[in-house]
Amino acid sequence: MNKGVKRNSKTIYFDNAATTPVDPRVFEAMKPYLGKEYGNPSSIYSLGRSAKQAVSEARGRVAKVLNADPEEIYFTGSGTEADNWALKGIAFANRSRGRHIITTQIEHHAVLHAAEFLEGQGFKVTYLPVDKKGFIKIGDFKKSIRKDTILASVMFANNEIGTLEPVSEIGKICRQKGIYFHTDAVQAIGHASVDVKKMNIDLLSLSGHKFNGPKGVGSLYIRKGVRIEPFIHGGGQERRMRAGTENTAGIVGLGKAIELAARDMERKIKRVRSLRNAALRGILEAIPDVIVNGDLNKRLPGNLNVSFKYVEGESILLMLDKLGVAASTGSACTSGSLEPSHVLLALGLGHADSHGSLRLSFGEQNTRKEVIYLLKVLPGIIEKLRKMSPLRENKGRR
Numbered sequence: 001m002n003k004g005v006k007r008n009s010k011t012i013y014f015d016n017a018a019t020t021p022v023d024p025r026v027f028e029a030m031k032p033y034l035g036k037e038y039g040n041p042s043s044i045y046s047l048g049r050s051a052k053q054a055v056s057e058a059r060g061r062v063a064k065v066l067n068a069d070p071e072e073i074y075f076t077g078s079g080t081e082a083d084n085w086a087l088k089g090i091a092f093a094n095r096s097r098g099r100h101i102i103t104t105q106i107e108h109h110a111v112l113h114a115a116e117f118l119e120g121q122g123f124k125v126t127y128l129p130v131d132k133k134g135f136i137k138i139g140d141f142k143k144s145i146r147k148d149t150i151l152a153s154v155m156f157a158n159n160e161i162g163t164l165e166p167v168s169e170i171g172k173i174c175r176q177k178g179i180y181f182h183t184d185a186v187q188a189i190g191h192a193s194v195d196v197k198k199m200n201i202d203l204l205s206l207s208g209h210k211f212n213g214p215k216g217v218g219s220l221y222i223r224k225g226v227r228i229e230p231f232i233h234g235g236g237q238e239r240r241m242r243a244g245t246e247n248t249a250g251i252v253g254l255g256k257a258i259e260l261a262a263r264d265m266e267r268k269i270k271r272v273r274s275l276r277n278a279a280l281r282g283i284l285e286a287i288p289d290v291i292v293n294g295d296l297n298k299r300l301p302g303n304l305n306v307s308f309k310y311v312e313g314e315s316i317l318l319m320l321d322k323l324g325v326a327a328s329t330g331s332a333c334t335s336g337s338l339e340p341s342h343v344l345l346a347l348g349l350g351h352a353d354s355h356g357s358l359r360l361s362f363g364e365q366n367t368r369k370e371v372i373y374l375l376k377v378l379p380g381i382i383e384k385l386r387k388m389s390p391l392r393e394n395k396g397r398r
């Protein structure tokens with residue numbers, strides 16, 4: 001452990017949308033490839049072939065969960081890389097057909113910043129707004145389609161507010177219009193059914209560490225026949241599309257993790273949703289002036305996002321951390337100033353309410369006891385912060 005950081009020995013971890021702990025079974029599956037199975041998958045002797053076989057099995061596992069063919073699965077260095085590849089790879093391979101891309105205002109920065117980069121390269125991008133609950137409107141989407149639209153990138157599930165976007169409808173429209181459809185499904189794997197064939201998805205990004213796999217490995221599904229540029233040039237790995245010696249252990253871990261995530265998913269969804277709902281009920285019962293962000297039905301089962309009026313998210317996080325609870329907020333302190341979340345602003349929240357947001361994301365390893373502990377400490381924290389809050393005085397509430 002890093003000796004520079006003091007930390008409670010037992011963290012109550014409610015930040016599963018940021019990352020998840022590696023499942024012990026995943027760790028066991030990875031171990032041989034960090035040890036005696038060190039061969040390069042490209043080598044022809046048995047040590048290499050054994051690594052190649054392991055990569056190929058992992059590819060099969062990812063394909064099975066997505067209802068894709070193994071040849072349509074490419075491993076990447078992260079979910080961010082998969083998103084970048086999808087946008088840039090499609091844009092550069094299809095620019096003779098058109099230069100217009102459609103995406104949304106609530107995408108992860110991996111998509112948003114890749115889209116902004118492409119604007120600088122002469123592409124035109126439409127950033128669709130969302131309604132108060134966080135959904136894009138199909139009507140808006142249809143209206144935004146132009147003759148030169150080549151790609152639509154709409155996330156499967158939002159990482160901050162958990163909303164499940166209408167991907168099936170978007171997929172259908174894109175297929176009819178001959179537009180490539182990419183979805184960032186990093187948050188969805190293990191928490192929602194994903195079927196690339198049924199949903200007419202051409203490209204899909206995922207990331208190992210969001211479903212109890214290792215960090216630093218992701219995957220991009222690319223439907224057969226899609227025109228896309230390679231992402232990294234070099235050796236012939238990943239069918240000459242993403243060069244670089246394979247991260248064998250990471251890929252094996254991702255494969256094991258996605259298999260476990262898909263197994264028994266309905267039961268796990270129920271359990272995690274019930275923890276989330278218990279937390280929400282408890283918060284609403286004990287704390288006044290709370291806004292629930294996002295929709296309560298079409299939502300990831302483990303996601304809860306609320307704004308506490310008159311307080312700042314970062315202060316809540318620091319006080320929770322002192323009590324051993326890890327969570328997240330929509331306001332990120334970048335270069336000394338508080339930046340409100342682009343997702344919460346897109347919902348129409350003001351800056352103050354965006355700053356007062358708290359995201360709790362529940363996972364398989366969480367327990368009811370932990371939720372009870374949270375509900376024991378949170379009301380006191382909010383009350384204390386509100387007593388100190390200048391925002392509250394302005395409202396004439398003392």
Ligand SMILES: *Cc1c(COP(=O)(O)O)cnc(C)c1O
Pocket residue numbers: 017018077078079080081083108110155157158159184186187207208209210216217218
């Ligand atoms: C975490 C996340 C990513 C980035 O994945 P990394 O593997 O951490 O790079 C992209 N999109 C969404 C929606 C995410 O939640």
